[in-house]
Amino acid sequence: MRLAADAPAPDWDSIEFAFECADPENRAYYDTVTGEVCVTGPFEDDPGERERIDAAPQRYLEIDRLPTHERFQRMERFAREEVGDPQLRERLLRALEGRGPFRRFKEALLSAPPVRQRWFAYEAAALRRAIEQWFAERDLAVRTAPPWARGSDATSHAAGG
Incomplete structure (x- = not known):
C-alpha cells in the first residue's frame, strides 16, 4: 500500500x-x-x-x-491448519459439507469459545490482507x-x- x-x-x-x-x-x-x-x-x-x-x-x-469460494477455502484452511483438537477439527470440516456451510461452521465454533475468537481474528486478518492487496493491485x-x-x-x- x-x-x-x-x-x-x-x-x-x-x-x-x-x-x-x-x-x-x-x-x-x-x-x-x-x-x-x-x-x-x-x-x-x-x-x-x-x-x-x-x-x-x-x-x-x-x-x-x-468470492464465496475464497471464504470457504479460508474456513477449511483454518480448520485444517489452526485447530489442534482433532474432534473439533472434524466437526468443522463436516460443517463445510453440503448446504449452509457458513452458518454451520460458525455454529460448530460455538462449543469452543477460544477457537471461535481465534477464527474471528484469522478471518479479519485475511480480509484486511485482501483489502491491502486490492489497493496494491x-x-x-x-x-x-x-x-x-x-x-x-x-x-x-x-x-x-
Missing part, C-alpha cells in the same frame, strides 16, 4: 463492510477522490449515488465482494494507512507528496 500526502484518506470501516457484504443486490464503489465508499442498490442511503457514479465512472472503482495511494496496519510494514512505504 502506497502512502501519499495528497491522496484521499479512505473510509476503512466502510471498505471492510463493502468487502464482506453478502447482499447481491448492493454494489459498492470506492471514490478515488474522497476515499469514501458509495453503495448502490435497493436500500442505498443516497438515491443520487448511482447518478454520480454514472456521471464520472473513472472516479469510482467497484469493490468486488470476496490498483496502485492506489492513500493518505492514511488502515488502522490495523499503523506502525507496521505498510507505513514504511510512505511516498512524499
Whole structure:
C-alpha cells in the first residue's frame, strides 16, 4: 500500500463492510477522490449515488465482494491448519459439507469459545490482507494507512507528496 500526502484518506470501516457484504443486490464503489465508499442498490442511503457514479465512472472503482469460494477455502484452511483438537477439527470440516456451510461452521465454533475468537481474528486478518492487496493491485495511494496496519510494514512505504 502506497502512502501519499495528497491522496484521499479512505473510509476503512466502510471498505471492510463493502468487502464482506453478502447482499447481491448492493454494489459498492470506492471514490478515488474522497476515499469514501458509495453503495448502490435497493436500500442505498443516497438515491443520487448511482447518478454520480454514472456521471464520472473513472472516479469510482467497484469493490468486488470476496468470492464465496475464497471464504470457504479460508474456513477449511483454518480448520485444517489452526485447530489442534482433532474432534473439533472434524466437526468443522463436516460443517463445510453440503448446504449452509457458513452458518454451520460458525455454529460448530460455538462449543469452543477460544477457537471461535481465534477464527474471528484469522478471518479479519485475511480480509484486511485482501483489502491491502486490492489497493496494491490498483496502485492506489492513500493518505492514511488502515488502522490495523499503523506502525507496521505498510507505513514504511510512505511516498512524499
